[in-house]
Amino acid sequence: MKRLPLARHNQHARSAPFLQRFLRDELLRQLIIEIGNLRQIAILGIESSCDETAAAVVADGCRILSSVVASQLDTHSKYGGVVPELASREHLRAIVPVVRQALEEASLNLEDLSAIAVTQGPGLVGSLLVGVTYAKALCFARNLPLIAVNHVEGHIHSVLLEHPGIEFPAVALVVSGGHTHVFAVNQPGEYRLLGKTRDDAAGEAYDKVAKLLGFGYPGGPIVDQLAPYGNPRNVKFTLARMKGNELDFSFSGLKTAVLRWTEQHNIAGEIAQRRSLRNPSLDELLAATPQRTLDLLAAFQHTVIEELMRRAIASAEQIGAESIIVAGGVACNTGLRAAAAQQNGLRFYFPSPKLSTDNAVMIAAAAFPKYERKEFAGYDLKAQASLMLA
Known part of the structure; x- marks a missing residue:
């Protein structure tokens, strides 16, 4: 050897x-x-309230283990907005692979989950129904608790997740294509409605104005990109004066004012030119948009932001809050973020852009306090298109 x-x-x-x-x-x-x-405590969140199918796993209400979003933008952009029937159909196609991918990215099986949370409303009822039905089926098959989450509360929790040190009471301004609400938040889970839109949501106004002017869908990001190239002082819009609750919003008058401006300036030719563009770059949009129209976009965005900021600040003064939570898809708007950064004496909290638009992380995060309180839903849970938060 x-x-x-x-x-x-x-x-x-x-x-x-x-x-x-x-x-x-x-x-x-x-x-x-x-x-x-x-x-x-690993919670699977499922979100299907509008035109994004999303699933995410969040541990202990604060650690994002996975987040998957399947967008339907290509499906709806050709129609200039979300088509509810098409949205439901796309959710049916995407829900299973999206949930499967979220579990795989989290390195978990269904057996490893503590609960499943799903958006109950508000939203498109057909879209909501897909998520609610699938969540109930998974919970029944694996004997897991089911947690119903309000979509608007989910948006608020997208900020609380990333900014756990927010002082309460706080104001929550939720601004998206379907919602424009301002809430008093005494603490997470305790909300009081202070004001809401009486007609169009702010994000909806962005999309409608963009469509009117011949820009693509969704219109909010396009207007936000082009507005800095215009001078808002060159087009005058009046702020909405509200009777009754002064903290309510209204954007229909602003939308009508834009329509009248287009009629007065006879811009049908440039609108047709922009509508002929396919997936245009910023340079192509600028080339197809005269300075006067850029000024119009700048004035429109300036007016919307001023409306939002005035009421958010007034709400904070009313309840004695120093913290303002801004959530929802419009929270991505660079003009709104810049305006908030210029305010003294108030602290504004925004979610990261990836958590501003619809996602399932916010649903799973909002479900965690409910899990701790054992606020579970039954298998008779129904989708509610007009579900209120407060």
Whole structure:
């Protein structure tokens, strides 16, 4: 039998304890991970309120393990807006693979989940129905608790997730294509409605004005991109004066004012030119948009932002809050963020852009306090298109 030289033999002898310690520590590390997985509260969130099919896994209400969003933008852009029947059909196609991918990215199985949360409303009833039905089926099959989440509350939790140190009471301004609401938030889960839109939501006004002017869908990001190239002082719009609750919003008058401006300036030709563009770049949009129309866009955005800021600040003064949460798709707007940054004496909190638009992270995060309070829904849970938060 061949013997190792003494020096090499001693070297191997010295390395043996090291290998033993390494293997022991590695096994201990794996055991800690497994125990952690057993103890963590992992909630699968499902969101299908409008035109995005989303699923996400959030652990302990604060750690994002996965987030998957299937957009229907290509489906609806040719129609200039969301077509409810098409949205429902696309949700049916996407819901299973989206949930499967969210679980795979989180390295979890259904058996590892603590609960499943789903958007109950508000939203398009057909779209909501797809998510609610699938969530109930999964919970029934795996005997998991079902948690119903209000979509608007989900948007608020998208901010609370990323800014856990917010002081309460706070004001929450939720602004999107379907919602423009301002709430008093005494603490997470306690909301009081202070004001809401009486007609169009702010995001809806963006989309309608963009469509009127021949820009693509969705219109909000396009207007936000082009507005900095215009001078808002060159087009005058009046702010809405509300009778009754002064914290309510109205954007229909502003939309009508834009329509009248287009009629007075006879811009049908440039509108037709922009409508002929297919997936235009910013440079192409600028080339097809005269300065006077850029001024119009700048004035429109300036007016919308001023309406939002005035009422958010007035709401904070009314309840004695120093923190203002801004959530929803319009929270991505660079003009709104810039206006908030210029305010003194108030702290504004925005979600990251990826959590501003519809997603399932916010649904899973909003479900965590409900899980701790054991606020579970039954299998008779129904989608509610007009569900109110407060």
